[in-house]
Structure formats: C-alpha cells, structure tokens
Amino acid sequence: MEAAMTAILDLFKRMPEGIPQHVVPAELAGTPASVQRDAVNRLLKDKKIQLQMSANDSNTFVYKEVEAGKSARLKGLAPEFLLVYQCIEAAGNTGVWTKDMKFKTNLQQPQITKILKELETRTLVKAIKPVNQPSKKFYMLYDLEPAREITGGAWYTDQDYDSEFIQVLQTQCFKFIKQEGDPTLEDVSTFIHDKGISRVQLRDEDVMMILNTLEYDGQIEKIDSPDGEDRFRQALLAIPESSAFTSIPCGVCPVFNECTPDGPISPATCVYFQQWLEF
Incomplete structure (x- = not known):
C-alpha cells in the first residue's frame, strides 16, 4: 500500500491542479483495486490529500494535495469541519459569506459558527468585512491576501x-x-x-x-x-475655479436642465435665485 500511496502523490507533480477521481485507477492499473482504495483512504485520513469539487465541472471531483504545514493543522478535524474549510478555500481571495456557507454545505448556522471558531483558532481561516458590505462577515484562508474589491485597494484604510x-x-x-x-x-x-x-x-x-x-x-x-x-x-491653461456663470445659482444648479418658466422647477419659484437677488 505504501507504494500505491507514493504513486498517487507523485501524480500531483504532473497534475498540480488536482487529480480527477477516474484518473487514479487508470494510472495505477497494475495495482489491485482494493489496494488503490486503501491507499486513497489512508491519504485522506492522514490529511495528505482532500477531495474537492472541480472548479471547471461541478459534476467532477478531484483529489487535491494538502501542503505539509496545513496537513498538520487539519489533522483530527471531523468531516463537517473539512467541508466548511473546503468551501472557504474554493472562494479564494474574495472570501465567502457565512450565509452562503449554509447553502453550500447544508449545515446549520450554529454548527457553522462553531466550526469557524475552531478553524480560526487553528489559524486556518480568518474573518474579513468587504468595504462595500461592511455589515457582512466573510471568511477566507488565513494565508491569503484579500482581493482589492474586498479591501477597497490603496484608497481605503481600515475600511x-x-x-x-x-x-x-x-x-x-x-x-x-x-x-x-x-x-x-x-x-x-x-x-x-x-x-x-x-x-x-x-x-x-x-x-x-x-x-x-x-x-x-x-x-x-x-x-x-x-x-x-x-x-x-x-496644464498651460488651467481651468478657472469660478466664472461669471458659476457665481449665480443657475451656474451650479444640479436640476438646471429641468428648470422651465412654467414648470414645477422654475426661476419664479427658485428660493436660491431669490436669495441671490436679495444679496
């Protein structure tokens, strides 16, 4: 079985993006099916590989190699913990909203909250709040830098x-x-x-x-x-900050194009125009 486990791990050198499930039997054709199955299960149990949905085809599942340091932090986690972790991992540097996790994992919100707390304790994930949705809490992998659309880029400091x-x-x-x-x-x-x-x-x-x-x-x-x-x-000809036209209310009025003599917006009813005349 050790040889089969090594052969599976070697496949990641050629397929770093993931090994489709159906590829393993073809690549290990000379190895009995029972040995292949035991090798895969042992690698999954030891958190050296994990099973994920393919990014290109939702009907295909692939084996992904787990980094050595991450493997140690994942060790001992129950299947539902790994499910939440993989959901967050799939979201990349844009993160995933906690309520979206509920639909993607079919787990109840209290259970997800408990799992997230444990994953944060293990420094596997971290919480972030997008600048355009500050009331929502998103989660992403601990080692990733949030995307610019999440942080607001260089023009935002602490949101x-x-x-x-x-x-x-x-x-x-x-x-x-x-x-x-x-x-x-x-x-x-x-x-x-x-x-x-x-x-x-x-x-x-x-x-x-x-x-x-x-x-x-x-x-x-x-x-x-x-x-x-x-x-x-x-600039050789700088734009003047003000002109004769901008000194009157009409020059800076935001509804200038809607102003008509007999309309709801008109010079006769404009309070700003009247104040300017009195001034």
Missing part, C-alpha cells in the same frame, strides 16, 4: 475612504510634474516609491488614477512624445 492620503498624493504628484517637466507614468510611480510617500504598494494603475484626477481638475495635461509614450506636464 474607510482615505481622502487625506489621496490629497497628499495629488499634491506631491503635481509638484513632481511641475518641477520635473514631462515625466512618464513610470517616472511618477518611481518618484512615489523612492520618496516613500505611500505607506502601501501602489500599482501603475493606482498612480494613473491620481494623474487622471489632476487632469480632470485642469492642473496637468497629457501630451504625446516622439517615443510614443504618454507624458504629463502642468
């Missing part, structure tokens, strides 16, 4: 939108572009990294978002360069 951090980046990027003269996106990203301005690792896409806000505000503009790479410079 709060960090407007001060964004303003600091905007100010520093504008100063750099003004002083440097026609830098590229890579130049700006390198500047932020080298100066230690950001306490989190920013991707080029994150820096581009900051540059876009500066461009929309009329502080910088994008220009073409001979090398075909986009560059940025201080």
Whole structure:
C-alpha cells in the first residue's frame, strides 16, 4: 500500500491542479483495486490529500494535495469541519459569506459558527468585512491576501475612504510634474516609491488614477512624445475655479436642465435665485 500511496502523490507533480477521481485507477492499473482504495483512504485520513469539487465541472471531483504545514493543522478535524474549510478555500481571495456557507454545505448556522471558531483558532481561516458590505462577515484562508474589491485597494484604510492620503498624493504628484517637466507614468510611480510617500504598494494603475484626477481638475495635461509614450506636464491653461456663470445659482444648479418658466422647477419659484437677488 505504501507504494500505491507514493504513486498517487507523485501524480500531483504532473497534475498540480488536482487529480480527477477516474484518473487514479487508470494510472495505477497494475495495482489491485482494493489496494488503490486503501491507499486513497489512508491519504485522506492522514490529511495528505482532500477531495474537492472541480472548479471547471461541478459534476467532477478531484483529489487535491494538502501542503505539509496545513496537513498538520487539519489533522483530527471531523468531516463537517473539512467541508466548511473546503468551501472557504474554493472562494479564494474574495472570501465567502457565512450565509452562503449554509447553502453550500447544508449545515446549520450554529454548527457553522462553531466550526469557524475552531478553524480560526487553528489559524486556518480568518474573518474579513468587504468595504462595500461592511455589515457582512466573510471568511477566507488565513494565508491569503484579500482581493482589492474586498479591501477597497490603496484608497481605503481600515475600511474607510482615505481622502487625506489621496490629497497628499495629488499634491506631491503635481509638484513632481511641475518641477520635473514631462515625466512618464513610470517616472511618477518611481518618484512615489523612492520618496516613500505611500505607506502601501501602489500599482501603475493606482498612480494613473491620481494623474487622471489632476487632469480632470485642469492642473496637468497629457501630451504625446516622439517615443510614443504618454507624458504629463502642468496644464498651460488651467481651468478657472469660478466664472461669471458659476457665481449665480443657475451656474451650479444640479436640476438646471429641468428648470422651465412654467414648470414645477422654475426661476419664479427658485428660493436660491431669490436669495441671490436679495444679496
């Protein structure tokens, strides 16, 4: 049986994504079926492999190899504990909502709560709260980093939108572009990294978002360069903060397009227009 167990584990070198159940008998054709079955059961019992639903086909089950350290932490867990663990593992770095676990595992909520507590104690899973659903508790594997859509990315700190951090980046990027003269996106990203301005690792896409806000505000503009790479410079014609039109209520009215002389929204009934005339 030891030889059969070794042969099964060797299959993961060729199939790291998982071994379909039907593959084992074909690969171990020279081994009696009873020995194959005992080898698989022993590997499952020792938590060296686990049986999961295929990510590509819900009707197919595959054997997945369990990491050595994780195997020790999983040892001794009852089948229902492993079921919850596998449900969380399948969710990846986006996590799974506790109520969704109930439907996916067919276990009762009090039982799931007890299981989650034990899995957290063993540092196998951890609880997270998505920034867009703070009232819901999700679970994911302990060693995984949450996806950006869960944490909110670089612009959120402890699930709060960090407007001060964004303003600091905007100010520093504008100063750099003004002083440097026609830098590229890579130049700006390198500047932020080298100066230690950001306490989190920013991707080029994150820096581009900051540059876009500066461009929309009329502080910088994008220009073409001979090398075909986009560059940025201080805007030659900055957008004025106010004008004659914005000084009157109509210039900043959010329902301006719905305002008509005889409609429910009209200059005659506009309290803001009347206050402006009195002023």
